[in-house]
Amino acid sequence: MSTINYSDVEKQFETLQVLNTDGEIVNKDAVPDLSDEQLTELMRRMVYTRIWDQRAISLNRQGRLGFYAPVAGQEASMLASQFALEKEDWLLPSYRDIPQLVFHGLPLTKAFLYSRGHFVGGQIPDDVHALMPQIIIAAQCTQAAGVALGLKKRGKKNIALTYFGDGATSQGDFYEGINYAGAYNVPAVFISQNNHFAISVPVEKQTKAKTLAQKAIAAGINGIQVDGMDPLAVYAATKTARENAVAGEGPTLIETLTYRYGPHTMAGDDPTRYRTEELDNEWELKDPLIRFRKYLEGKNLWSKDEEEKTVEQAKEDIKAAIKEADQTPKQKVTDLINIMNEQLPNNLREQLEEYREKESK
Template structure:
């Protein structure tokens, strides 16, 4: 009987990391350069800068007690905005809790995103023309939901996709594999995006899986897997646009791994990244800042300057201020409403409790 050489059998497929811009904003791979107009390039950067400002302001609002749950996004602007920029309005977004910026850019009013952070039911009341689900708190669950939505898109004969995000920690969940496997088996039009920021809260990626990359996990379910520099907005856009169009054409799902980094804590609920990340590591990733990289590229093309930066920053801050005015003018929730929102047909025993609260609230 022939012996099996397991050292050779256990070889991971080679995964290439795609990149367009280097850390200085210079084009290093012109073949992958996306076909975007100057106006679109500026719009993409504006969305990235908008996201950075939103992160900073949301952090302050949280510290002031004016917002509730918040998962920082600083450092992931290229991964989030670059991928979302490749999608169409009719595509269906299923975000995780760190993907609120994409949700807003896809059509959710900013004040509703803030209300969701505060736990207000109005934050989950979406416009009828918004193809999206509220941010998923259960890690990986959105992958199963995405498979179902994508199959529905296919059955309805639509040339669109369902797209979703998770972090590297989400790839350790069963739902991650189940969702991709189901979508792959039925060739459902789905784009699965893993934002690999290196940590599942405090657990390093290398302690989560023996796989050399997360993109190669696509092999097990028979779908394409690709890895991209997640600090490079143009590369993320180019890869996601190609994946989106390929999937929408009826070829089945795609898995994209973006190599990115979150500059802040996992959430503002007590996590301290200094306990598990070194300053030298953080310094190296700050050299790759996606916002700075994209700005340098635009400046080299004479498409952006300090005056535009200041004007846009001022506009974004005004948008946030206006949204918070609407949030703080929204009537507070009543306990009786929680009962009513929980049931379609309220049981008599529960209705009695709800009526008691209604009576107290009326006084």
């Protein structure tokens, strides 16, 4: 009788890295084929998002935004993966993945309205192939498998890509999603952004597996672990996963090793209760913006002027989007009732009349 040697399994999931923390290429064979313009645009999006994140935190503290999950530290994991998608691919984000949703086409104003809980924020334009951010942990995994199956049955050469944290891999929907996707060989890419603490529980206490990527084995799908602070590695892994999915080679589970510098959300989380200052400092040295900036400066593709220009553009866009959000008519109970059903049942018709009367006073 033989048993599995898990150390042999773990050796199959060595972390893919292209750029080290000094912005130097350490894996020439894995360098993705990106033009100078594409490299610059990816850096612009990362800087833009860092400024957006800082401003969103400030707006939340002022009471001008509602629910918000900080993203600083995860820019490479988020934006480099989305950068590998095509416009017609489907995006299924979690509540933290608003930047990818915006760069996939959602107007910034709607992102702010979503944070405020306004229904207009959930009205995704028809030409933006995405679902609303998922609040239920890991529910987007099963949804992604379904969307991908639909793409396959329609003969589309596109994929469904979904994001979730390390905590989601402890949920049943995660296993069901990757198993279904593997069984039906659908064009899906699952990205687990392993920031090591979920809401507050260390990943080591969530699973005995040394990597989250190796969980792909049980589902019979491809799996890879990536340095999530390295935008080139994240892009390369996602691009390959997308190409494999479109070619009929099945789904991929990507684990990005990353770190959120802020709290889980702005709703009262205190990361100092479960993270040490030493650990925070260690991960700050791996900052994806610093790493990528050094790389681009070495290629004469990025400068202080370009950075300042991007920062100012982000501030202007945010100011304009918040102003537009402020000017959006306040939602009413009657609005919510009217958009719930095409034909209202009797109980809602009664409530609609009741609230119409209240709102008219």
